[in-house]
Amino acid sequence: MTAELPADTLALRHHRPFLAFWFARVFTTGGFQMLSVAIGWQIYALTGSALDLGLVGLVQFLPRVLLVLVTGDVADRFDRRRVLGVSLLVQAAVAFWLAAGSAGLSVSRELIFFLAAVIGTARSFDMPTMQALLPNVVPSKLLAPAIAAAASATEAATIIAPALGGFLYAAGAPVAYGVGTVVYLIAAVLVLNISARPQTPRDEKMTLDSLFAGVRFIKSRPDILGAISLDLFAVLLGGATALLPVYARDILHTGPWGLGLLRSAPALGALAMSAWLIRHPIRRRVGRVMFAAVGVFGVATVVFGVSTSFWLSMVSLVVLGASDMVSVVIRASFVQLETPDAMRGRVGSVNSLFIGASNQLGEFESGATAALMGTVPAVVAGGLGTLAVVAIWMRLFPSLARRDRLSGPE
Known part of the structure; x- marks a missing residue:
């Protein structure tokens, strides 16, 4: 069966930096999906308000609008692996904060909104940086199948992680947030250890231009x-x-x-x-x-x-x-x-x-x-x-x- 696979597919299967990238994307998406399910359940349990559910999504989306120019410049100016690693560590810290707060029954509506905004800010750096990193991981001739494979990682995590997050939340909010913390930490370790070609250096100052x-x-x-x-x-x-x-x-x-x-x-x-x-x-x-x-x-x-x-x-x-x-x-x-x-x-x-x-x-x-x-x-x-x-x-x-x-x- 393996001999019948196209050369590009075989190359990706044996491309260790891309495999690390693929699993990092699985854990990154999975961590966010699990956290989203847990936060949704918790905010609705606290307030019983459908409006608050919508506001959680809004406060996560607004940083992307406000930081759209800055995040891209950061991804071009600094090592993309480190930018992603810092973003994932921030999200892991948020998950741990929610786990500790839930265990101590000290999570409020206002705290969840604040932490949701922190998640949105960190995730504003995720997508542009991860998109820009992939061409540094694989050669251009493998980019199209690599993008398809990376997309499959996102879809697989989107199918599995929400159900897993709901199952874990049934065992208690600290359990769901605790597992989410571990998932984010694994993603950060994978990202920081990806072998990638050096990106084009940029030494000029950050300006409006x-x-x-x-x-x-x-x-x-x-x-x-x-x-x-x-x-x-x-x-x-x-x-x-x-x-x-x-x-x-x-x-x-x-x-x-x-x-x-x-x-x-x-x-x-x-x-x-x-x-x-x-x-x-x-x-x-x-x-x-x-x-x-x-x-x-x-x-x-x-x-x-x-x-x-x-x-x-x-x-x-x-x-x-x-x-x-x-x-x-x-x-x-x-x-x-x-x-x-x-x-x-x-x-x-x-x-x-x-x-x-x-x-x-x-x-x-x-x-x-x-x-x-x-x-x-x-x-x-x-x-x-x-x-x-x-x-x-x-x-x-x-x-x-x-x-x-x-x-x-x-």
Whole structure:
């Protein structure tokens, strides 16, 4: 069986620095997912307020907006492994604080909000730094399958860690937070011991001009701007996950178990597609494939919106997650390949803000339009809006639509 695997896949399997990176990403995502479940349960137990649940997410997202320019510059200026290591150690300290506070029954609503903001600040450095680090870990010819494999680590942790976090919380909040502390520490040790090529040094001072360099670079590259903005508007309009509780109870007439399956379906599709892309990287007609994948995402959203069958809804969500993964891997691959190493942190920081904004604002948009026109019309309109974005973006960014290869310097 091993002899039948593509050379790229075999190379990744035996690439020790990448394996360390992959496991670090599993533990990083797993630690956050476990912590999120525990914090959600605890804040709701303390206050009984759904608004407070939303505020926890908001206070974690705001630092990403406020620090978007700084985090990218830090990722380009300092050793990316150390930046990630410090971020993970800060999150481990937060988990330990919550474990000790829960054991002593001294955790308050205000303390949770404060610590959630600390987590959000630390995580603001995670995504751009980890994105910028990967090209220093693997050669450029392995970058596309490496991005797919790294995405599979995130999806696997997203499927497993929330359930594990809930199980541990049932044994007590200190247990869940304590295990989360250990998970973060393991991630930090893995990151700090990754063997990577030296990044391009930057000795110039941090100035307003250097902070905005990533924004200017993206504006000067139509293909990169088109790909990042395509993801922003497609997910912003097509995101229906915020309405899954409504579908589970009122439309599909299932219970909490059904809601859990619906929530896991996109991640299952994404995980399966990432496994396929590791073995079969997309090398030709990447622009057309990316636009087609976003189009399938929109169609799957429409099918989910009109479905009254639980299993059809499950299948449409799996397809939705799989098509989104194709778009993610193509976009991330050529953005990394077309961005000089000295700029990858700042470009990745802007990209991570777009991704966070599309997810967070997409949930708000889904809720607002559902309140205005009803749940089913809102989801269907969002899917149709995604298809419209695909058509418009193909005309606005014709070079992106015609792009053939994931080109870039070696």
